Amino acid sequence: MTRYLRQRILRCVSEIPPGQVATFGDIAKKVGISDARIVAQAISGNKDPKIPCHRLVKFNGSLNTNYSKGDWRDDKILLEQEGVKFIDDKTVDLKNFRKNFNSFP
DNA sequence: AAAGTGACGCATT
């Protein structure tokens, strides 16, 4: 299950449509786990460019220091290009751009 | 097998 779990997480992340964001916790719940850190670990060190890790933000919408790219600025630029609005320099407008994750299947 | 670790979440101080 372990590797599948990671694959599942990565898949969920890749399913986040452009212009929307999701929190680690959302993804976690979506795949049926209760710990956001698992999600963080799953995407950490991932070298698949198809995974839009920049659409993952913290629970409050703040960007994190992106360990893959450098820092949150890169993510901010990407997100802004996709249409996501920021309410703060490093905080996305979760209220309006958070993806609706229905309960996991 | 056990201990250490983390790109978090959340309540409380």
Place this chain on the structure above:
DNA sequence: TAATGCGCCACTT
């Protein structure tokens, strides 16, 4: 409003 502390679960060594 910002900062601190604890919990949580699977992964890595």
